[in-house]
Amino acid sequence: MNRILMFLTVIAIVSCNTQKQDIPSETIEEAPYTLAKPKQEWVTERAAAAKARLWASEAGKLVWQSIEYHGGLEKWWSNGPVYFRFNYQPKPGTGTPRDTYETADYWSSKTRHQRVSNQNEEYGWDGSQAWYYPADAEIPYNTRFWALTPYYFAGMPFVFADEGVNLTMEEDIAFEGNTHHVVRVTFGENVGDAPDDYYVLYINTETSRLAAIRYIVSYPGYFKDGGHSQEKLMTYEGEQVVNGITFPEKHRTFMWEEDGEPGAYVTDITLSDIEFRPNTDLSYFQRPEGSHTMQSLTD
Secondary structure, eight states: OHHHHHHHHHHHHHHHHHHHHOOOGGGSOOOOOOBSSOOHHHHHHHHHHHHHHHTTSHHHHHHHHHHHHTTOHHHHHHTOOEEEEEEEEEOTTSOOOEEEEEEEETTTTEEEEEETTEEEEEEEEOSSOEEEESTTOOOSSOHHHHHHHHHHHHTTTGGGGSTTEEEEEEEEEEETTEEEEEEEEEEOTTOSSOTTOOEEEEEETTTOOEEEEEEOOOOTTTOTTSOOOOOEEEEOBSOEEETTEEEOSEEEEEEEOTTSSEEEEEEEEEEEEEEEOTTOBGGGGSOOTTOEEEOSTTO
């Protein structure tokens, strides 16, 4: 009997010591989150805030309804970074071709491009600075400007849920046989490199699909003394659905004339090879070693 009691006592002591060595759950530090794809609870909270902000105005409601038609804001952010080819081909004599594979993190506004003609030449935006690689690359256009330009065109209408965006209603317009609501987009002070840019959205009155935009470019690297480009009209044509998100297939761009009609046909753009890449690590958007950090708008 004494031996049995002694054995039970030893078991009790071992058990107590084991319990004392357990680390309380509240003291365990969570491992750093390294994916560019945001956690679902972050997405839900941010999407709810965006909806409340947009629904505060009639123009905002139209933009929200367009976002819903194109797949919804929660789905958009939950999918993680999106990879696509953006092939920008101006008509002869109207500009420089630009054709890249881009990975875009719309949650934290970061991008990384590889040039289709030479994928060893890259450039991007790390969230605060532009860069290109290698440091001696001779890319024939302003990569700081282009690092986020396809990002913005491919991300419409979702990008208009961001803070710092101002939305106002204009009169409905007939475009290519359909009636469209018109929403003007402007930006708050110090929002991006070109806060004087604006967009005019054509949103189909029946479906809420984004059909076209008008826009200007006021990038100070191009317009050092202020001012902006002539307004252009860009169509959003065709549909391709990827992971529940509806993208256009192509764009045509026209100069917009003072009489309120499209003029010269200046650019063809195709959007292809689209896929979401939720396993992309945040480190992918860091400036690579050997890159050139762009210190100015014209660098």
